[in-house]
Amino acid sequence: xxxxxxxxxxxxxxxxxxxxxxxxxxxxxxxxxxxxxxxxxxxxxxxxxxxxxxxxxxxxxxxxxxxxxxxxxxxxxxxxxxxxxxxxxxxxxxxxxxxxxxxxxxxxxxxxxxxxxxxxxxxxxxxxxxxxxxxxxxxxxxxxxxxxxxxxxxxxxxxxxxxxxxxxxxxxxxxxxxxxxxxxxxxxxxxxxxxxxxxxxxxxxxxxxxxxxxxxxxxxxxxxxxxxxxxxxxxxxxxxxxxxxxxxxxxxxxxxxxxxxxxxxxxxx
Amino acid sequence: xxxxxxxxxxxxxxxxxxxxxxxxxxxxxxxxxxxxxxxxxxxxxxxxxxxxxxxxxxxxxxxxxxxxxxxxxxxxxxxxxxxxxxxxxxxxxxxxxxxxxxxxxxxxxxxxxxxxxxxxxxxxxxxxxxxxxxxxxxxxxxxxxxxxxxxxxxxxxxxxxxxxxxxxxxxxxxxxxxxxxxxxxxxxxxxxxxxxxxxxxxxxxxxxxxxxxxxxxxxxxxxxxxxxxxxxxxxxxxxxxxxxxxxxxxxxxxxxxxxxxxxxxxxxxxxxxxxxxxxxxxxxxxxxxx
Numbered sequence: 122x123x124x125x126x127x128x129x130x131x132x133x134x135x136x137x138x139x140x141x142x143x144x145x146x147x148x149x150x151x152x153x154x155x156x157x158x159x160x161x162x163x164x165x166x167x168x169x170x171x172x173x174x175x176x177x178x179x180x181x182x183x184x185x186x187x188x189x190x191x192x193x194x195x196x197x198x199x200x201x202x203x204x205x206x207x208x209x210x211x212x213x214x215x216x217x218x219x220x221x222x223x224x225x226x227x228x229x230x231x232x233x234x235x236x237x238x239x240x241x242x243x244x245x246x247x248x249x250x251x252x253x254x255x256x257x258x259x260x261x262x263x264x265x266x267x268x269x270x271x272x273x274x275x276x277x278x279x280x281x282x283x284x285x286x287x288x289x290x291x292x293x294x295x296x297x298x299x300x301x302x303x304x305x306x307x308x309x310x311x312x313x314x315x316x317x318x319x320x321x322x323x324x325x326x327x328x329x330x331x332x333x334x335x336x337x338x339x340x341x342x343x344x345x346x347x348x349x350x351x352x353x354x355x356x357x358x359x360x361x362x363x364x365x366x367x368x369x370x371x372x373x374x375x376x377x378x379x380x381x382x383x384x385x386x387x388x389x390x
Numbered sequence: 391x392x393x394x395x396x397x398x399x400x401x402x403x404x405x406x407x408x409x410x411x412x413x414x415x416x417x418x419x420x421x422x423x424x425x426x427x428x429x430x431x432x433x434x435x436x437x438x439x440x441x442x443x444x445x446x447x448x449x450x451x452x453x454x455x456x457x458x459x460x461x462x463x464x465x466x467x468x469x470x471x472x473x474x475x476x477x478x479x480x481x482x483x484x485x486x487x488x489x490x491x492x493x494x495x496x497x498x499x500x501x502x503x504x505x506x507x508x509x510x511x512x513x514x515x516x517x518x519x520x521x522x523x524x525x526x527x528x529x530x531x532x533x534x535x536x537x538x539x540x541x542x543x544x545x546x547x548x549x550x551x552x553x554x555x556x557x558x559x560x561x562x563x564x565x566x567x568x569x570x571x572x573x574x575x576x577x578x579x580x581x582x583x584x585x586x587x588x589x590x591x592x593x594x595x596x597x598x599x600x601x602x603x604x605x606x607x608x609x610x611x612x613x614x615x616x617x618x619x620x621x622x623x624x625x626x627x628x629x630x631x632x633x634x635x636x637x638x639x640x641x642x643x644x645x646x647x648x649x650x651x652x653x654x655x656x657x658x659x660x661x662x663x664x665x666x667x668x669x670x671x672x673x674x675x676x677x678x679x680x
Contacts (some may be wrong), residue, residue, distance in 0.1 A: 155545075
């Protein structure tokens with residue numbers, strides 16, 4: 122590729138950052154302009170400037186709330202990943218096991234977490250772990266379905282080749298099934314990282330825990346009661362940014378692990 | 391269809407050897423009918439001696455791949471027996487006789503380097519890494535890809551990927567090499583090149599090769615013997631010995647003998663595909679020898 126020869130704004134790598142940034146600048150400018158021009162009161166719509174200012178002034182409360190939410194999200198994500206992978210391995214052991222259990226995985230997925238969360242919060246004593254359980258239930262399904270699909274998506278001839286060479290079950294798993302499943306697994310991780318955050322926020326809303334264990338959702342609730350709308354927006358901004366960072370981290374990890382071999386990672390360039 | 395058993399005896403009579411050669415492959419009225427009743431292959435009798443290059447030639451649906459997969463042990467015959475060096479396929483692999491299989495597509499692991507791909511059969515057999523790497527180096531040298539051992543398969547062309555697949559087949563130093571239309575997906579120029587290379591390897595390594603193809607020209611060019619098959623139902627319709635000397639060069643393909651063999655095979659396929667009036671002639675077998 123002759124990217125070097127292209128002018129700066131024509132380079133795909135620059136475009137990938139510059140174009141969304143341009144949209145952001147336009148949107149923020151329009152927002153600021155509307156709020157100032159129409160003289161909207163901050164308890165209806167705060168200006169972007171006020172939102173950032175609140176973020177800085179209220180950082181003590183918001184920062185510690187971010188840490189709480191982040192902790193629940195990361196724990197839930199790890200729990201969902203480990204449990205999801207284990208369940209997938211169980212599923213691919215035999216078609217019967219999958220047939221028997223898969224409907225329940227679907228059941229888990231379609232039951233609204235908001236409806237189940239109160240129960241879980243009653244059953245699990247530790248509030249943090251109660252919220253972790255809720256969030257991991259939300260994040261679990263994509264990992265199960267993607268990893269199971271991946272473990273089954275083996276090129277038939279390649280599998281025959283392993284069979285011809287009398288590969289053991291273990292050799293097939295390590296040398297064939299797991300590498301074949303990795304792209305699917307990472308696809309699942311990307312979806313689940315976002316879902317873990319959503320699950321964590323929903324669980325916090327339902328739990329409504331205050332005090333030292335208060336997360337961002339609690340900050341939003343509180344700010345809503347107090348009509349402290351700028352603070353609400355600031356908390357919302359933090360949640361969105363966390364989601365973006367999580368997604369970017371997963372994308373980076375995917376690239377690192379899959380490297381150059383998988384088509385989904387190379388076809389864009 | 392009992393032409394071959396007596397054949398073997400006839401061969402043994404004039405020059406009684408101290409140890410009669412054990413045929414590499416014995417297919418004894420082997421047939422394949424799928425559970426749903428589809429008859430993929432009518433009973434086949436075929437004996438392949440060590441060192442032969444036998445091609446199973448036929449249109450799609452003639453059961454040539456099915457037969458090859460049964461030789462490899464990938465498919466179970468629904469009836470009949472199949473022996474490799476006088477042993478059932480499942481009891482083989484006692485290190486004395488090795489079988490390698492090359493698929494129609496390269497079937498490489500996309501995540502592994504060329505070297506790891508070629509090393510796979512050795513890794514699966516638990517060969518120590520250093521010894522394995524040395525043999526991988528030799529195998530890649532044979533197919534002319536030693537400079538690409540660190541590359542990923544996707545960085546290679548189709549022909550090069552196929553060579554990697556062949557190197558993986560050769561790395562175990564097999565006695566019997568089974569190839570299922572290995573060059574079918576390649577362009578003609580590359581195919582000719584690989585055909586020539588394959589013949590060189592066959593001669594050098596004293597392999598026994600069973601090769602599946604739908605190309606009459608490729609079959610005549612490569613083989614010591616061509617087994618012509620026909621479809622609906624899958625069956626053997628003719629066997630032709632290509633009594634031409636090796637090494638064969640592409641010049642062989644423009645000789646009159648070459649055309650005669652090709653014509654003969656073409657004719658027997660046409661005869662077999664023509665509407666049949668009498669089912670009893672079904673497996674009339676002309677041991678046509680020019």
